[in-house]
Amino acid sequence: MLDVLAGLIPEKLPSIFGHETVVRGRAYAKRGQVASVALEKSGTVLTAEVIGTEPLPYRVRVSARRGVRGFLFAGDCSCPVADNCKHVVATLLHAAQPDVRRRLAAAQTGAAPVTGSLSPRLQIWMNDLRLAQAGADEEYPADIHQRLMYVFEPLSGPNPQVSDIGIEAVSVRLLKDGSLSTVTSSYDPGTLDDRGVGGTKFLRPSDREILPRLSRMAQRGATSGFVVRLSGVEGNALLHAILATGRGRWEAVNGVVMQAGPPLEAGIVWALNEDGSQSPTFELPDTGIAVRLTPPWCITPDTGLAQPVRTGLADRLADTLLAAPPVPPEQAEALRARLARDVPAVAPHAPPVLAAPEEIAVPPVPVLRIEPRRISMPSWMGGYRDLHGAVMTISIARLGFRYGDFEVAAHDDRTLPRFTKGAAIFAVVRDEAAEADAMRWLTRLGFRAATGAASGSAGDLILAGGDVDSELEWLEFFYHDAPQLRAAGWVVISADDLPVRLVKGDDAPLTASLSERTEATGSGVDWFDLDLGVVVDGERIDLLPAVIDLIGSEGWSLEDWGAGDGDDADLDDDGPDDSDEPFYLPLPDGRVFALPRARLLPIVRAIHDLLAATPRDGAGKFRVSTYDAALLAALEQASAAAGTTWSGGEPLRRLGRMLGETGSIPPAVIPPGFTADLRPYQAQGVDWLQFLRQGGLAGILADEMGLGKTVQALAHILIEQVEGRLEHPALIIAPTSLVVNWQREAERFAPALRVLVLHGPDRATRFGEIAAHDLVITTYPLLARDHEVLHAQQWHMVVLDEAQIIKNPNALTSRLMRGLQTRHRLCLTGTPLENNLGELWSLFAFLSPELLGDRKNFQKRWRNPIEKQGDPERQQLLARYVRPFLLRRTKALVAAELPPKTEIVESVTMEAEQRNLYEGIRLTMHNKVREAIAAKGLARSHIVILEALLRLRQTCCDPRLLKLPGNRAEGVASAKLDRLAEMVPELVADGRRILIFSQFTSMLALIETMLAEAGLRWVKLTGDTRDRQTPISQFQGGDVPIFLISLKAGGVGLNLTAADTVIHYDPWWNPAVEDQATDRAHRIGQPNPVFVHRLVVADSVEEKMESLKLRKRQLAEGLFDNAASDTLAFSEADIDDLFS
Structure with a gap:
């Protein structure tokens, strides 16, 4: 025993x-x-x-x-x-x-x-x-979080009416919230021996009993992968054991919990299969599944209830009966007789005899069904595995033919297939010629039998040139071919979960909206969320994230997608018009949206420009600000052609349209108190400045030197004052050399403005007067010293003249500038960009930090692609992005509005050291002149007066001209030479051709040193020049842009019509001589307007002589005219005024 x-x-x-x-x-x-x-x-x-x-x-x-x-x-x-x-x-x-x-x-x-x-x-x-x-x-200990689950899966068997049942042991982790992870792995029962020894530590005793039995059943061939097919008596016992664990689940670890139920009494019945044959099963509940075991079972997936079935037959007999192959109608009667004779116990359960089938002979309707299939990629398909992983989903097509209510698969080799409908049987008469035509059509479209990794069931078709399907080929099929098939009477049915799902929106309405953000950003800039979508079959699809993802995808470019610059960039000039071809746009949910290229590409191009300038925020939203108004207007214009309906953000959209349309900016009303006559381009500049102010925007007025940036800014400020918006002062920050120029221009053209100059050692005494003035003028160097006062003051407007001074963003002045409290900001500079894009960023960091973003982002998005990679597309895009906030007119552009000669007097302010030297010499020379006059009289003191005036003029030009003992003037800077050093590179960069005149050849030598340090090329003509023709030819021929000329050498006999700019470094007291020098450029044959710049040191003998020259032109000419009589026609008062 x-x-x-x-x-x-x-x-x-x-x-x-x-x-x-x-x-x-x-x-x-x-x-x-x-x-x-x-x-x-x-x-x-x-x-x-x-x-x-x-x-x-x-x-x-x-x-x-x-x-x-x-x-x-x-x-x-x-x-x-x-x-x-x-x-x-x-x-x-x-x-x-x-x-x-x-x-x-x-x-x-x-x-x-x-x-x-x-x-x-x-x-x-x-x-x-x-x-x-x-x-x-x-029970699982608290420290063990891994679980073994038994997943039930219905499997097909020999009887189409009865399922087999498969069991897969699955390892899964229990999460902290008590749920099971979605990440699972199959557990191999073979890791345990027959005694249940082995495996992992988290197994329970019941697992050690069940897993070896599953392994033994798998070894007998009842398995597919790790899914073990239960069968017979042993399968029945295993089912009992698995149900007892409480860890059985239907089809997934998070599926319905399987539980054992009481036995179910159910008799054997015969059911009709689709082809008219019959198969045995038993009477089931509405949602029950018949499962073949010994005895059979009924499983209800909705509830997880599993019940053994009592059929009235012995268990083994019932199991064998349920394994019957389908019984064709013509064999039912013979089978009944055999069962009655050989197996009388089963005879009462024999299949019934059915009526003969009715033939169906109608034209077939081709039916193309497209469904997904997961396939394993073999190791030799390394490229596909790298792209898709070891397992990928492909689309499989199957062709069938609908004859009336019945469908026959194309690969079905039956010539007279049978079907059932209720209790009736029908036989389909196939039209083989029509079916062959349909198959040939698919072949022409590129379909072929699935082979290799894609191979599966008979009749499977793939649309691919290789071993697996191609996304683009399927997109083309769904866009072009499927509609043609349907138009020809085909039925094309696509599963909802295909890897390629197309949403066709040819005529679908596009919508765009702007919604203002309510949260405060602290920047004073209004922000809006942009939305762009399309409605297809009642579903609204958000296109903007899809466009953004497409543009940001690796390797994507406008050119590759036919969306380069230009209205017709998406069309192939050398081939047929492809504007009606689809543009495929991947959507975040895996679908692909298609629109004709002509509708979508302009929108993609505009969003590309917007995205390059304004990245998405951290929440994934696409936000735009007032600084994006012009690019937004381009998007609205591009989308209008696609029939897009816009809503929201009307003020921003209107601003964008005005920024983007020439002449759409409303004209400003120049106050009567403004005394200058503005040229048309200057009036347009004032219009633009007022427009920026109205939109809460900042900008750069970057007109070429000499076109009147100062006068435009003054008109702008005066409008603010007259119209009552100048509640706080406007602040002008300028180079020290230009402070007086600003002061004089304001007094001359806008006398109604109350002007306060904060300059000089006593300026602190005037800090308390700031609020009582309309216009405050200070300098860049003084900002560092006075920043506490200037930062504490609320300004209506801050204007930076020669704003390129803050081109270094790390400089203290640049950083202090960004901290000023003001409603509006404006930069004036003829050279907003000299060496690199970092200089432009520094200007906008002061003007509008939001426009170009932080420095690191600007480096990544703009500088590196443009400067290091030479990306012309990015360069053009940056230009388009900043263009609405940068107004630049060249002399060539406005030449028609300019007079033949424009004279500009630039007042230059001496710094303290030069001023102190000048005052010392002035006092000394004044005393010497007064002593000479006292001793010899005014008429005989002519030489002494001229010497004294010479010394003062040399001090104004450059103290080094004085040749003082001990080189006392070597370290003293020249305000005038510094100003020239600012002007000349800018003029050369603008393509100007420049004549620089000075009476002192030694000054020309110092100017040469300055030009060499700036890396500029020049030629020179003095009285010592023997070969005059060579420098003249070099300048006239365009070899060099600068011509230095002394009074003695260049006063007469030169015809330099290549020049369009004249700079008088030091004033010439005889106006006729000065005019004669100017005429070297401004003469018959000169095609361009000539700009004459006269540098005059403020509060010096130069300025006083200018005043005297205007008041007593004849007197001044007589003073320096060698042909004048010995009797001087001016008084000692005039002399005292010159030296005062």
């Missing part, structure tokens, strides 16, 4: 004792209701007492013998059943346990008692304790 118990296979007991008997006996054994188990002395008979429903236990006696097909058991019991009952089964299962067998063997040898002296009731109680301990072992 011991060897019988050792070889006992519990799965085979139902075939001996019956399924229900084994189920009840197993429950008795599991509850420990078997006691006093022992072997008789012969060792062939097993005895036991089993606690039942009666007060006294039932006595059981079991013997066994080996038969041809296994062991045969004979069991006697004192219960009413008497033999081979559930108590017998319980006794066998209990005694077959390894520990019980060991005790029985020991008792046979006399080594130890089997049960001790415990009564049956105590024995049951002890068993209950053992089971409770085993149940506790089934």
Whole structure:
């Protein structure tokens, strides 16, 4: 008996004792209701007492013998059943346990008692304790988070009406919230041996019993991957064991929990298959699935309920019957006769005889079904694996033909296929010629049989030139070919979860909107969220994220997508017009949106420009500000051609249209108190400045030197004052040399403005007067010293003259400038960009920090692509982006508005050191002149006066001309030379051709040094020049842009019409001589307007002589005219005025 118990296979007991008997006996054994188990002395008979429903236990006696097909058991019991009952089964299962067998063997040898002296009731109680301990072992400890789940999966079998059931052991992690992770992995049952040893630590005792049995079933071929197909008696037992764990799930680890239910009584029925054949099944609940095991089961996926089915037949007979192949209608009658003769027990369950099928002969309708399929990529397809991973989803097409209500697969080789409808059967007469034509059409479209990695079922088609499908080919099919097939009467059905899903929006209305952000940004700039979408079949699709993702994708460029610059950039000039071809736009949800290129490409181009200038914010929104108004207007204009409807943000959109349209800016009203006559381009400049102010914008007035930036800014400020907006002063920050120029220009052209100059050592005494003035003028160097006062003041406007001075963003002056509190900001500079784009960023960091972003972002988005990579597209885009905020007119552009000669007097202010030197010489020379006049009289003091005036003029030009003892003037800067150093590079950069005149050849030498340090080329003509023609030819021929000329050499005899700019470095007291020098450029044959710049040091003998020259032109000419009479026609008062 011991060897019988050792070889006992519990799965085979139902075939001996019956399924229900084994189920009840197993429950008795599991509850420990078997006691006093022992072997008789012969060792062939097993005895036991089993606690039942009666007060006294039932006595059981079991013997066994080996038969041809296994062991045969004979069991006697004192219960009413008497033999081979559930108590017998319980006794066998209990005694077959390894520990019980060991005790029985020991008792046979006399080594130890089997049960001790415990009564049956105590024995049951002890068993209950053992089971409770085993149940506790089934619980997962708190520190183990991995779980083993058993996933149920229905599998197809030989009977289309009955499913097989597959089980996959799956490892999954328990998350902190008590749910199961979506990341799972199959668990190989083969990692455990037959005794349940091995595997991972998180396995429970029940797993160690179940997994080896699954492994043995898999080894018999009932498996697909790690999914084990259950079958027969053993599969039935495994199903019971898995359900008992409570860890069974339907189709997924997070699926419905599987649970065992009571047996279901259900009779055998025959069901019609689609082809008219019949297959056996049993009567099922509405949502139940018939499962073939021994016995069969019914599983209801909605509830997870699993129930064994009682069909009225023996379990094995029912299992065999349900494995029947489909029975064709013509064989049903013969099968019934055979069953009645050979298997009478099944005869009552034979298939019914059906009527003959009705033929269907109608023209076929081609049906193309397209569905997804996941395929594994072989290792040799490395490129695809790198791109898609080891597993990818492709689209598979299957062609069928609809004949009336029935559909035949193209690969179906039946010539007269049968179908059912209700209880009727129909036979389809196929039109082979029509089917062949349809197949040829698909072949022309590029479809072919799936092979290689894509191969699957017969009849599978792929649309690809390689081994797997191509996204672009499928897009082209859905856009062009599928509509043509449908128009020809085909039915094209696409699954919702295809890897390529096209949304066609040819005529769909586009919508765009702007919604103002309510949260404060602290920048004073209004921000808006931009939205762009399309409505297709009632669904609104957000296109903007898709366009942004497309533009930001690796390797994408406007040119590659046919969206380069120009209205017709998306058309192929050398080929046919492809404007109606689709533009494919991937959507975030995996679909692809298609619009004709002519509709979408202009929008993509405009969004590309916007995106390059204004990246998405951290929340993924696309925000735009007033600084994006011009680019936004370009988007609105581009989208208008596509029929886009815009809403919201009307003020911003109107601002954008005005920025982007020439002449659309409304004209400003120049106050009557403004005394200058503005030229048309200057009036337009004032219009532009007022427009920026109205829009809360800042900008750069970058007109070429000499076109009147100062006068335009003054007109702008005066308008603000007259119209009552100048509640706080306007601040002008200029180079020291130009402070007086600003002051004089304001007094001359806008006398109504109350002007305060903060310059000089006593300026602190005037800080308290700032608020009482309209216009405050200070210098760049003084900002560092006075920043606390200037930063504390609220300004209406801050204007930076020669703003290129703050081109270094790290300089203290640049950083202090950005901290000024003001409503409006304006830069004046003829050279907004000299060396690199960082200079432009520095200007806008002061004007509008939001426009170009932070420095790091600007470096990445603009400087590196333009300066390091030479990207012309980025350069053009940056120019378009800043153009609305930068107004630049060249002399060539406004030449028609300019007079033949424009004279500009620039007042230059000396710094303290030069001023102190000048004052010392002035006092000394004044005393010397007064002494000479006192001693010799005015008429005989002519030489002394001229010498004194010479010394003062040399101090104004450059103190180094004085040749003072001990080189005392070497370290003293020249304000006039510094101003010239600012002017000349800017003029050369603008393409100007410049004549620089000075009476002092030594000054020309100093100017040469300055030009050399600036890297500029020049020629020179002085009285010492022997070869005059060479420098003249070089300048006239365009070889050099600068011509230095002394009075003596260049006063007469030169014709330099290549020049358009004249700079008089030092004033010439004889106006006729000065005019004569100017005429070297401004003469007959000069095609361009000439600008004459006269540099005059403020509060010096130069300025006083200018004044005297205007008041007493004849007197001034007489003073320096060698032909004048010895009698001077001016008084000592005039002399005192010159030296005062």
